Amino acid sequence: MKTNNTFISKNTLFGMLVGLSLILSSFIFYITDKNIMLNPQLSNVMMLLTITGAFIGVRKYREEQLQGFISYSLALGSCVYIIAVGALLYGIYAYAIYCYDPQLQANYITIIQLMLDEIYKNTPILDNIKNMMEHLVSPAFIAITEIFNKVLTGFIFSLFMAGILRRKPRIAE
Numbered sequence: 827m828k829t830n831n832t833f834i835s836k837n838t839l840f841g842m843l844v845g846l847s848l849i850l851s852s853f854i855f856y857i858t859d860k861n862i863m864l865n866p867q868l869s870n871v872m873m874l875l876t877i878t879g880a881f882i883g884v885r886k887y888r889e890e891q892l893q894g895f896i897s898y899s900l901a902l903g904s905c906v907y908i909i910a911v912g913a914l915l916y917g918i919y920a921y922a923i924y925c926y927d928p929q930l931q932a933n934y935i936t937i938i939q940l941m942l943d944e945i946y947k948n949t950p951i952l953d954n955i956k957n958m959m960e961h962l963v964s965p966a967f968i969a970i971t972e973i974f975n976k977v978l979t980g981f982i983f984s985l986f987m988a989g990i991l992r993r994k995p996r997i998a999e
Contacts, residue, residue, distance in 0.1 A: 832891045837904050840883025841911025847875045848916040848976075856923065863934045876976065877983050880908045884991050895995045902988035909980030917973035924965035935963050 855861070855868050862868055884904045888896040896904075924931050939956050946952040 841908040844879035844912030845915025849919045898992040901991040905984035913976035917969040921969035
């Protein structure tokens with residue numbers, strides 16, 4: 827007896843599409859010499875792509891594989907899975923691009939240090955925190971941070987999307 831795991835196959839496909847769209851948008855910003863670190867425009871584009879991709883993916887999964895019905899928990903799981911796959915692909919890309927272009931990592935550290943200057947100005951621990959961040963930040967650190975950030979924000983939006991996407995079968999009277 828052959829088992830067909832449509833949850834993994836269908837949602838992985840949409841997760842890969844989400845990840846590739848995130849990579850493409852970031853790469854377009856990169857080649858046009860726009861900042862890809864803490865860029866509100868890029869962040870908004872990526873959030874829109876993530877939400878749209880997860881929504882369409884779960885809706886398509888619901889309609890094609892589940893005869894139009896999906897529980898809240900399955901919709902939430904599908905959304906989070908799609909976003910996690912996309913975030914993982916984007917994390918791999920972030921690791922590669924920060925290894926390829928060390929200036930990006932230097933810009934990342936500079937931006938973090940400017941933020942730390944604002945948060946901890948006139949405190950004795952400022953220099954220690956800056957030194958610690960300088961030693962901690964690496965392409966792997968940035969990639970893990972990007973993955974975690976995308977999954978966490980995606981999970982928050984998934985809580986709402988799952989409520990919108992759930993559909994229970996009607997009981998015939």
